[in-house]
Structures are given as structure tokens and as C-alpha cells.
Amino acid sequence: MPDLFPDFSQRSAEAEIMDGDDYAVEEVYSAYADLRRVNKYLGGAAALLRHLGPLMEEVRSRPVTVLDIGAGSADIPQTIVTLARQKGIDVRVVALDGSPHAMAAAQESVGETSEIALVQAQALQLPFDDGAFDFVIASELLHHLSTEAAATFLRAMHRIARVAFLINDLRRHPIPYHSFWVLSRLFTTNRLIRNDGLVSILRGFTPEDVRELQRWSALPNLSVHFHFPYRIVIVGRK
Numbered sequence: 698m699p700d701l702f703p704d705f706s707q708r709s710a711e712a713e714i715m716d717g718d719d720y721a722v723e724e725v726y727s728a729y730a731d732l733r734r735v736n737k738y739l740g741g742a743a744a745l746l747r748h749l750g751p752l753m754e755e756v757r758s759r760p761v762t763v764l765d766i767g768a769g770s771a772d773i774p775q776t777i778v779t780l781a782r783q784k785g786i787d788v789r790v791v792a793l794d795g796s797p798h799a800m801a802a803a804q805e806s807v808g809e810t811s812e813i814a815l816v817q818a819q820a821l822q823l824p825f826d827d828g829a830f831d832f833v834i835a836s837e838l839l840h841h842l843s844t845e846a847a848a849t850f851l852r853a854m855h856r857i858a859r860v861a862f863l864i865n866d867l868r869r870h871p872i873p874y875h876s877f878w879v880l881s882r883l884f885t886t887n888r889l890i891r892n893d894g895l896v897s898i899l900r901g902f903t904p905e906d907v908r909e910l911q912r913w914s915a916l917p918n919l920s921v922h923f924h925f926p927y928r929i930v931i932v933g934r935k
Contacts (some may be wrong), residue, residue: 699883699895703877705869708906710845714889717840722798729770737893741836742776744924745865748932749777749832749866750859753786755849756831760787764830764857767838771813773802778812785818788812791830792837795819818846821850828859836865840900848913855916855933864931868900874898902929 699711714720715728736742753761754776771792780786780858790805791891792814800817807813818824819899820838830900833854854862867873883889902910907929920935 699892699899702909703874703899705871705874705899706797708869708902709896711896711899713841713893713896713900715893719759720889724887724889725796726802727887728893729799731885731890732769733772734838734884735890736772736776738860740924740926740928741865742773742928743915744922744928745834745836745863746776746780746932747778747924748782748922749834750784752832752863752932753781753788755784756860757784758788761832761930762830763790764787764825764833765790765792766823766833766835766854768794768803769799770806771815772806773834773836774789774813775807778810781812787809789814791816791819793818794822796842796883808812817881821846821897823853823857825857827849829857831858831860833858833862834865837867837897839864839866840902843905844913847910848915851910851914851916851931851933855935858933860935861897862933864929864933866929866931868923868927869898869901869903869906876926882925884903907931 730873769773774790774792777790790813792813794800800815803815842850850910879893911919916933920932922930
């Protein structure tokens, strides 16, 4: 369990429980339900769509293809489909995750949504050709990686994307950390969420970390955006 008063000066290397296997299956499915609420009410989906929505409109004369890496229970793909339908955009989303539990939760939540296809594969071993999708996105995945591995991942996203890739992740700061500590104890009893939410923030990024990541990736045309509450969105245009 993370400390109540941790060191925020550098990214934590502590592993999250859900990255291992020390949990019951029921805990994981409950955690995915909580994560859907986190993305909805704590700005994860909104921050991403603020940038993805206008970009999708640029290619609306043709079917828009999106790859979501580390999609979990596919709540972000569902939000993308809802937005596309509102804007009259024909969209096809591939929701990819390496966890069989995520795939089962995604299948249950996606149901018969024709615009979404599920693929089980590892985020660092993407089985796609160059320019295979218009957009490649990843939400709260980057903080699981070291800076070097994250830079390699960004280059892989850049390779697969035809138009742009977008990263949505967490900003490391005492305010979201302590706020999540309080909120998680008010609204969930799931130990995975309570623990991993705090670890995720400690593994998150400061503006200085993002500049280092940009240097490591050596990618052109990267833009970085900071959103309330303490979200970071990185957009890489081709």
C-alpha cells in the first residue's frame, strides 16, 4: 500500500496489483466497473475526446478507424462510438487488451455494438502494419512503463497511426493523490482500485517527465496538453 505522504519528486517503480496475479477474478471485474466510473466522472474520457473528436471530423468523409490499446472493459471505445454517432461519423474501433479478464468484461459491456471489435494482444507486441489505423489511442497505460519503454511505445503508436496517436494519462501531484485517497474510501471497497489508483498517480508524469519522454522518443509534431483534474494528453500528428 502506498504511503500517505509519499515522495512526488520522481516516478514510482512500484508495481500495481492488477499487473500481477495476486487477486480474485471477482475483484478484477469489480475493479473494471469502478474504472468505468473513474473515466466517466474524473475526466479520463473527456480529456481524450476533447482532442480526438475534432481530429475524427477531419476524416469524416471515409470510415474512421481507431485502435485503443489497453482498452480494459472497452468503456472508452463505447464513448468514442457514442460521440461518432452524434456527429454522423462512420467509425470502427478495435479495443485491444492483453488480459483475458478485460476481454470478458469488454464483451459483456460492448454487447452487440457493431462498431467495436475486440482483440486480445499485448500492448508491446502489436500485430499491426504501418498506418493500419487512422488513430491509435491509449488511456492510463503509459504510466505502467518506464520512460525508455514508454518512448518505444510512443514510436510504435506513431508507426501504426495514419493520422495521429493520442495518449491520455495521469499527472503526478499531491492534490490528485490525496483526493483519490479520500474518494476511493468513500465510493469503493475494492482493494485493487484503492491501491492501484494511488500507485498509478505516483507512476504518473510531471511536465518535466513529459519533456524527458519527448527527448527519448525523438518524435516530431508532439503536443502536450494539461486538463483538469490533473490529466495529461499527448497528441502525435503524422
